[in-house]
Amino acid sequence: MDLSAYIYLSTVLFTIGALVVLLRRNTIIVFMGVELMLNACNLSLITFARMHGNLDGQVYALFVMVVAAAEVVVGLAIIMSIYRARRSASVDDANLLKL
Amino acid sequence: VTELAAYSPTALAAVPVPLSDLPVADFSDTPWWLSLIKAVGIFVYLLLSVLVVIWFERRLIGRMQQRPGPNRFGPIGILQTLADGLKLIMKEDVTPTNADKVMFVLAPLMVGSLAFVSFGIIPMGGEVSMFGHTTPLQLTDTPVATLLVLAVAGVAAYGFVLAGWSSGSTYPLLGGLRSTAQVISYEIAMGLSLVAVFLYAGSMSTSQIVAAQDRWWFAFPLFFSFVVYVITMVGETNRLPFDLAEGEGELGGGFHTEYSSMKFGMFFLGEYINMFTVAGLATTLFLGGYHAPWPIGAINDGMFSEGWWGILWFTLKMWSFIFFYVWLRGSLPRVRYDQFMKLGWKVLIPLSLVWVVAVILMRAADPSIGYFGSGRWPVI
Amino acid sequence: MFQAPQIDYLAILPLIIVFGGGLIGCLLEGFLRREQRVSTQLWLSVATLVAALVALVWVARDNMGITAAGSVTIDGPTLMIQGLILSLSIIGLLAMSERLGGSTPDAFTQAGVSVPGSFEEREAVRLGGTTTEVYPLTLLAVGGMMLFPAANDLLLMFIALEILSLPLYVLSGLARRRRLLSQEASLKYFLLGAFSSAFFLFGAVLLYGYAGSMRLDVIADAIGTETGMDGLLIPGMLLLATGLLFKVGAVPFHNWTPDVYQGAPTPVTGFMAACTKVAAFGAMLRLFYVGLEAARLDWQPVLAVVAAASMIVGAVLTIVQTDLKRILAYSSIAHAGFILTGLVALEQVGASSTMFYLAAYGFMTIPAFALIALVRSAGSEATHISQWSGLGRRAPWLAAAFSFLLLAFAGIPLTSGFTGKFAVFAAAVANDYAWLAVIGVLASAVTAYIYFKVIVTFYFGDTSNDTVVVTPSALTTFAVVTGVLVTLGLGIVPAPVLDLAASAAQFLR
Amino acid sequence: MTDVPWLTILLAVPALGALALVLMPRGFAKAREFALGVSLVTLVLAVVAALQFSVGGGELQLVEEYSWIPQFGVTFALGIDGIALSMILLSVILVPICLIAAWDDVPADGTRRLQGYVAWMLLLEAMMIGVFAATDVFLFYVFFEAMLVPVYFLIGQYGGPDRARAATKFLLYSLLGGLIMLVAVIGLYTVGPGGTDGFLLSNLTGLEIGGVTEKLLFLGFFIAFAIKAPMFPVHTWLPHAATEARPATAVLLVGVLDKVGTFGMLRFCLQMFPEASQWATPVVIVLAVTSIIYGALLAIGQTDMMRLIAFTSISHFGFIVLGIFAMTTVSQTGSTLYMVNHGFTTAALFLIAGMLIARRGSRTIADYGGWQRVTPLIVGTLLISGLSALALPGLNAFVSEFLVIVGTFQRYPAAAIIGATGVILAALYILLWWQKIATGPKPEEIARTTRDMTTREKFVVAPLIAAFLFLGFYPKPVIDLLEPAVTTTLQHVGVTDPAPAVSAEGSEG
Amino acid sequence: MDYHPYLPLLFFFALGLLFAGGSMGAGAVIGQKSYNRAKSEAYECGIQPTPQAAEGGRIPIKFYLTAMLFIIFDVEVLFLYPFAVAFDQVGLFSLLAMLLFLFVVSVPFVYEWSRGGLEWD
DSSP, rough: OHHHHHHHHHHHHHHHHHHHHOOOOOOHHHHHHHHHHHHHHHHHHHHHHHHHTOOOOHHHHHHHHHHHHHHHHHHHHHHHHHHHHHOHHHHHHHOOOOO | OOOOOOOOOOTTTTSSOOOOOOOOHHHSOOOHHHHHHHHHHHHHHHHHHHHHHHHHHHHHHHHHHTTTOSSSSSSGGGGGHHHHHHHHHSHHHHOTSOOHHHHHHHHHHHHHHHHHHHHTTOOOOOEEETTTTTEESSSOOTHHHHHHHHHHHHHHHHHHHHHHHHHHSSHHHHHHHHHHHHHHHHHHHHHHHHHHEEEEEHHOOHHHHHHTTTOTTTTTTTTHHHHHHHHHHHTTOOOOOOOOOGHHHTTTTGGGOOOOHHHHHHHHHHHHHHHHHHHHHHHHHHHHHSSHHHHHGGGGGGGGTTTTTTHHHHHHHHHHHHHHHHHHHHOOOOOOHHHHHHHIIIIHHHHHHHHHHHHHHHHHHHTTTTTHHHHHHHHO | OOOOOOTTTTTTTTHHHHHHHHHHHHHHHHSSHHHHHHHHHHHHHHHHHHHHHHHHHHGGGGEEEEEETTTTSSSSHHHHHHHHHHHHHHHHHHTTTTOOSSSOOOOOOOOTOOOTTTHHHHHHHHHTTOOHHHHHHHHHHHHHHHHHHHHHHHHHHHHHHHHHHHHHHTTTTSSSSSSHHHHHHHHHHHHHHHHHHHHHHHHHHHHHHHHHSSHHHHHHTTTTTTOGGGGHHHHHHHHHHHHHHHHHHTSSSHHHHHHHHSSSSSSHHHHIIIIIIHHHHHHHHHHHISSGGGGGGHHHHHHHHHHHHHHHHHHHHHHHHBBBBHHHHHHHHHHHHHHHHHHHHHHHHHHHHHHHHHEEEEEEHHHHHHTTTTTTTTTOOOBBGGGGGHHHHHHHHHHHHHHHHHHHHHTTTSSSHHHHHHOOOOOHTTOOOHHHHHHHHHHHHHHHHHHHHHHHHHHSSSSSSSEEEEOOOOOHHHHHHEEEEEEEEHHHHHHHHHHHHHOOOOOOO | OSSSOOOHEEEHHHHHHHHHHSSSSTTOTTTTHHHHHHHHHHHHHHHHHHHOOOTTOOOOOOEEEEEEEGTTEEEEEEEOHHHHHHHHHHHHHHHHHHHTTTTTSSSOOOOSSSHHHHHHHHHHHHHHHHHHHHHHHHHHHHHHHHHHHHHHHHHHSSTTTTTHHHHHHHHHHHHHHHHHHHHHHHHHHHHHHHSSSBBBBBHHOOOOOOHHHHHHHHHHHHHHHHHHHTTTOOHHHHHHHHHHHHHHHIIIIOOOIHHHHHIIIIIIIIIHHHHHHHHHHHHHHHHHHHHHHHHHHHHHHHHHHHHHHHHHHHHHHHHHHHHHHTTHHHHHHHHHHHHHHHHHHHHHHHHHHHHHHHHOOOOBGGGOOOOGTTSSHHHHHHHHHHHHHHHTTTOOOOOOOHHHHHHHHHOOOOOOOHHHHHHHHHHHHHHHHHHHHHHHSSHHHHHHHHHOOOHHHHHHHHHHHHHHHHHOOOOHHHHHHHHHHHHHHHHTTTTOOOOOOSSSHHHHH | OOOTHHHHHHHHHHHHHHHHHHHHHHHHHHHOOOOOOGGGGGOOSSOOOSSTTTTOOOOHHHHHHHHHHHHHHHHHHHHOOOHHHHHHHHHHHHHHHHHHHHHHHHHHHHHHHHTTOOOOO
């Protein structure tokens, strides 16, 4: 099977994630965009591992998951605190800081 | 500058990747149509088991509570479940106005269909001959089979939370949340209890794990893990005394309050199939799977563990867990939510952690591994 | 067969100490009584950092090498950057602990979980609560920062990036005053930071696809040979650069800087402005000098353009600011450009000048923010320029110190800022990037305008406002005096530090 | 040669004096006396140092060299030739005079204001000595830039109502020039021999740079010096700064500080970039002549006397630059002598005008009239200073202006002739100004309350008048001091004087 | 033809989907239909439903805490599994590394516990 298809898929996923971050306004959704990007990276990692015939990529993917998890935890905490203070999860509502 | 690392840069690269995920059990002689036939077979087996278990549960609890239980349909009421199912189909299918329509339909579909998948990796017997092919009595096996169960369970948890959320009503939401919190809380302890099994079996493949219990059922050396697993398995399936997500005293019906007709039926079905899955897994991981129990297993060099015999032993062991489920339901009251969480986080998880460390050390001390020297370790 | 990696524990002793300190801090946080926490944590943290610094100088220096399965390099630049981070974080930490007469650090919220203006918040104030978690968080961030430039493996670099970032995201949301602003800063920092680290990761992944490993030396070897995936090199490199440039706040990835700097608790701003920059540039040095050196024709022009853009945009946008924290934020963008100017020069001189500039910048930034935290109006920090008007008369020492630091920011001779600028510009000119140096001096002139405008306000402005300068404790005083002395010292006798930077600028490959 | 590091001592005494003043307790009452004492000690030391100087040698004397920042090729190298010595003497003479003149500028109000004022003056003195004595390009640059800070504060903190803007304007102009020069300084090092003393002037003269590089480097330096000098069209900061500054500050600013520009042209532009200097000569000559005429014309039109004096200076600086770039021994000797003379003349004009302003409280010329009878002594000495400014024979400026014009005529007759008209214009602006002040009905109201020159003021004016007369009648010692240095400079440029009768053809370089 | 281990699972899943979908569809088709507005309102034990139900209500912060803690431990388990499976081969170094890892993960757990993060009231 042609493994490069996975690379293209992961690139597409990464791009979608990036677009979500840039275009969506709800912080949770933005955050999910970031997670999508990280998971796209994981997909690539595993594909490359298969391509190169070594295990490094799979190990890397494990670590990326850890980091993603840690990021989720911190992110959720931050989003929670701001949500509790404002009752809104929209990026646009967070507008006290302006140029 | 001192050169320290005598480390070859390609050390990791030298480890070859298995280029296809060859299962541990030998499936090489299994054509795809045979897999399909086995799939249908296991499916039917599960559905029949569900039909029986609901009747069984009600009868048994009836006995425990000094009443007859269902006895109208069929001999000793054995067709009761079938009748209930038909009744459910006839009922009106109400979708609340507040509901998120797509998710509202998707949630029971997820629960109902995903429940089956996990059972696919559970070995129900050794190799048998079917239609001229030699094949294990197991739908499939992968090197990460046990992980697959957890993964599917993880996805299925979405079914509950989505059901609660999409109903657009307070009690289901709370129920969904509770059920999710419950599932993830107990999943950790469950996951930790599995670590000990993997340590001993050296694999996550279910057939491998069963094979590793040739001499000892893991329930004995890993008794603590077994206990934790059994507790968490009850918590995971939202069964009494841990059925807080649908605690009718507090939450109406929990996450499925707004569901009716066969949509509700799917949750119902899912719950029972999940019971079978976790019970089957418990059998596989701790009770030697399809192997015949001790005195019988020893007869004639394990003759009774081979071939179609496996299904018998497996079914018996699995049903003993089902009996245990029912027994619990018949005898224990529902715990409070805080007690439940406290048990999970403050008892099971710390103890499991300590236990994992202990097992690791025990394992390391094993002379066959000999991390602490090859001499026999004073303990065990 | 699995082969256990050899780890030179002496070489990474400073890292072990810092991470260990962070963990102990976490545990103490759980078990100490509320009133004991502040002092215990403060002393534990400072002791940890000092111990790490001592370990660095005495032990790690004699144990340089590539260790931990080739993923950690302890070499001259690593030690220099790590030492810098440790020293900076000591004074940063002292500034963070400023109590201003109360019993708890003044900059941090009573309870991070309480909703601003809620009953819980008032209750926490009454009980004298404070978020002493900042100490372990800071230590962990410092650990990540120290690991960042030491990483010889893109994965470890990514992990270090996250270790340093995650605590900072939290720290920036813990301001005692203007909590909504602070939480917002935290959110922005987090979202953009996570976004950029995803870019970094994808870049690392592409390079892994290119070279078959994330080890920098393997990548370096792969460049120039046909790997069959050569198309991945340049995108990978650019994505990596994106992630790193974000961390240093270079244009066009600078948008978060002013908001976060403004919203975060002021001492934290100082800490992260200084230490994050040091760490991120340290990592950049390693990435570009060790891993991608052979592909420099591809990245040098890009970084040069980024440097130029950072200097120009940073300088121009600084002018229109009226808030001191934002001024320093925009100026940090310009400074990122200056440092990049040294970085693109490549060669040893590029590395040493970059490191020197980082030292200079770090030691002026932390005291600057520490001083900002002392100026109050109606109980909260007065950061608008007009509120500082006439401060030269009411608080001569504060104004003098701050003005001196501003002179250093502007790069006036006899301050470290000048020496640093000279170093990076000299490196750039010597390596055919004279045009960058020209843009650099023009940008300096532009930023000088705003710095002197601030000084004008201090000394020559009218004094009719209710701004007060609170008397700092020994902690802040120490931090500020150290910073000012170092700034002066690096301006007048920079030779030892330049020597140090030059001798340290030898990468182990 | 002596082993005593005279120049370092000269530099250190006022600098330490300034430091001591800052460290004194607040409201130190004897600040003025202390500063005056320090400046007098410096003066004595300078005279002693001058006695060590052997007149007639064109080479650098009293040379000191210490390694400073070897990594940059910087040495702390001091040394003086005749020109530098004369400028240093000018500085150390003017500072005590200014201190006396500024006695009542800042009241001793128990704050640090007074201390700061005199401390800045002393610091400025140290920097001035340093800038003239530096024989290392980098060191020169450091003093050149660092000097801005004391002046900035002297203007901005103690000046007139619009001081803040004036100070900022002054600073930005100078800084911009300085930063452009910085690039040239760096570039110069890269084309030079490099090494640990690559910035030493002696290593940088006689380089065969050539081509565009030399021209660019020359421009880098020249622009900075032109701004400093100040030359048309980059002079616009001067009137503003000189108006807003206190008279004493204005004296140091215009009388000494601006000489750094012309001094730099002589020492750096001509010596290091001979080829480019000759390439640029036509343009510079045109600019110089423009400055002469333009400055004079604007001076005539001024209504504010400080502005008027500032514009006369622009005109005079035109002469100095003209002389320098005419590149004959006579013209350059004239220019260097003019630098000394202009120092005294401007000092007298500013200080005496300052005395008037202190009495009347207005800078507008029209507010005076008939003051000959109010304060005869002041107005009288003003006349003498004015006559000096318009180069009346017998007074100091005459000799130098004459030398410049004669020297220039040898090579650029047209420029000399146009320049000479500046003398006529000078007569106009000085005499018209004096007339407006001195003549007319006696303002009785004012006369009753206004005192003539006080004893302190006499101490200010007397040495200046003495200098006029001395330099007017017997300039020989100074010329002897200057001429060898000028000859050396011209040798470096590779220009010989045109033979009087032969057609102007001197360039052999 | 090669045996692919996940193909049978796909069959199995398809069967499950068919069954679930089929029976749900059958329920929808066969079941009686008598619409009534009150019937399709959110269930509130018979009282009038309050207007804000799902999004408006605050979710107790404990749930978030639990979720966060779960993620941490899930990751821990993620590392434990491969370690456990390969335990015989990885050597003493990995053993000690894993013990260190377990300790490090326990530290925040202890912290959260001691600060009351695990209390459900």
